[in-house]
Amino acid sequence: MTETPPIRTVVIEREVAAPPEKIWRALTQQHLIEEWLMKSDFTPVKGRKFTFRNQPRPDVSVVVDCEVLHVEPNRTLSYSWEAFGLESVVTFTLEPTPAGTVIRMEQTGFRPDQDLAFRGARASWKQFMAALEKVVADLD
Template sequence: MNETSAETRSVIVERDIPFPAEKIWRALTQPHLIEEWLMKNDFKPVVDHRFNFRGDWGAVDCEVLEVEPNKTLSYTWAALGLESVVTWTLTPTGAGTHLRMEQSGFRPDQEQAYQGAKYGWQRFLAGLEQVVARPD
């Protein structure tokens, strides 16, 4: 394989959620809420904090890269040979918040991981919307 062709792809999932960014931010950053829609974790919204997500299939090693409350959250996502970055972007809209999730860094030889992420994030975001929609 030619190493110079390090062209990577991203999985992007976008949702318009009829709730304020603060409420979505809580679901993205509070460990007990993250566990409900994603996985068990020891997350803290602190730059350079190392944490992991734990699923039945194994664990994801992560490190927080960027935290801008109610706006942007970014962390590395390393699992099963995949070195990627997950970035959440929250943008206020008239009816609530536009949520964008991008996972970047899929190499051409990681088609299975790419397809799995495309499927997985759709499911995860559906769960996230349910958590956010619950009354406080």
């Protein structure tokens, strides 16, 4: 009997000096998502399919097919993330603290043969989360 290689997960966690409601807006409103992640036709409704799109260079187009898996306003948002052969799940969890909110982003589903995608996601999500924090800081 052979063992199945472990599925890897990228986790980024940080505390943000803002209430969960403010972070939720940045996670769920299209114009704000575009500021920190990518253009999308996202709507926070379970079962809703949507797409993230980006063109970082004229010769490169990024399309991520997604479906909303779980929505608990101001608490948890989860969606599938499929691109370039990767089938994964992205989950954001918001936990209120005395100083603001701990936001945890977890992307799971990286197979052992997807090391490049895993390393790329680890680097990209750090940048995305820093951009998210900036967007949240600028919200009224």
